[in-house]
Amino acid sequence: MAAYKGPIAFAGSPLDRADNIRADREALGALMNWKARLLKLDALMPDLDENGRLGWGSLADAPEDAELVFLGLDRSDGGERACFAAVPPQGDASPRMANPRLWALMANLDPGDLALYGGARSLIDWHARHRFCAQCGAGTRIAKGGWQRDCSECSAQHFPRTDPVTIMLAEYEGRLMLGRGKGWPEGSFSALAGFVEPGETIEEAVAREVFEESGVRVRDVTYVASQPWPFPSQMMIGCHSYADDDALVIDETEMAEIRWFTRDEVAASLGGNGPFRAPPKHAIACNLMQWWLEKTA
């Protein structure tokens, strides 16, 4: 049983992260020239060009005091151009989720553009929400091309955050457990998911989350695929597991419904004509279901 090999949304950025340049002030300074490109954004929203591609300007377009994040080197046109994004001037009160307008923009975006935008978004959103030192409360300064923030008071170094989240299929006698979260539209079902906590393996996190939300014990957890998810900065770890039983005890604080679906029902729903509304095609839950259909074909 091979892991999923198909394309994953938000993966496959065309940029070379060129991490050796981040800590090299001289090299980084030399790259901030007239050839350098600045990702066009309206706060965190992408500003597309007339071809529906990500829009780019020059560093001169950034506000005078903007914090600039070095995204990497673009060699797609044969040359080598440094790509940057500016941190929004004001932090928001909470991590920004996707909105319907963004979903519509992303639906038709080139896969490489989508990956580049997602990575940039996670990074600048982290800066916007981490201008102060969590250790002492003083202000922090951007460092290493945006891959670090330094506290001038207590010398603490802070790094962009990536939160591992398990998202998992639980299978029982050929049926798949899917859930509808509280507040989701009627009929929408997806794989259960939850943050990995300190002190857990991936396999332990999968088993705990499924049990907490559904009351079902699972075993034989296997890894299927992973996905960066920029709302704000998760690393989705897609897994499969086998359930010991199908008797549900639903955690009503998190889930509105949990149900078991047959292979035919999952296939029909992914095709748009089944008993539930499948997750958006950008979500790894879709890849997991597709993988499961192929595995059980």
Place this chain on the structure above:
Amino acid sequence: MAAYKGPIAFAGSPLDRADNIRADREALGALMNWKARLLKLDALMPDLDENGRLGWGSLADAPEDAELVFLGLDRSDGGERACFAAVPPQGDASPRMANPRLWALMANLDPGDLALYGGARSLIDWHARHRFCAQCGAGTRIAKGGWQRDCSECSAQHFPRTDPVTIMLAEYEGRLMLGRGKGWPEGSFSALAGFVEPGETIEEAVAREVFEESGVRVRDVTYVASQPWPFPSQMMIGCHSYADDDALVIDETEMAEIRWFTRDEVAASLGGNGPFRAPPKHAIACNLMQWWLEKTA
């Protein structure tokens, strides 16, 4: 090729995390009674009892103003006792690494105790280094039994951090790539490793890290095992990959040496009589090498 099935250090905590209790002030308060246990710690070091097990006291042992973290429920003796740990009164200037005395203590610790200690350590160390709001700089208060901190100024919520790190074997014609980091003792080799960055899949992070450090391109990345690593709070994602070539271009800012070792050399070194000093047995790198020896047996 199955993923690694053996025991993993720092995994397998005996506690039920009982996450439903965290947000329930009344239930949490009711558990903070004379039966509740407080993990005995000297700052972040475990304070073992006369049997070499983790030492426990009562909540009365905590300083009056201590922040208490709810670790979970212990049902090992048939009852149900709530377990807590106190956040150290003063934050440290940097994430705390393991030291030789701790390695000696951990070497003989019961596996369940080790997992419990590791999870508790990650959590209280996070609190000690996150007393202020990264968004506005104001002080934060512990919430949800220690699984959250709230800012009273800007209402931001902050959650314990778990940093995903890939650690990977790269194989070429039956030999394994292992490296010696800068500052490591002469002769010590382990698997290459690095943090997953925003915008990356696990597979992309593996390929990027190996290329950055060794100049070698790898493909066919597979997941082998994961491990929580409490120094301070990584989630190690152990993988295997195949290299396209064995010509090394070593990143001398990070690595002192990288070499290719045969199966016999790896087996001898894991047994203590080979050409390199293997990583400590608690490290997932050892599990990965063991898995590779079994796979190629």
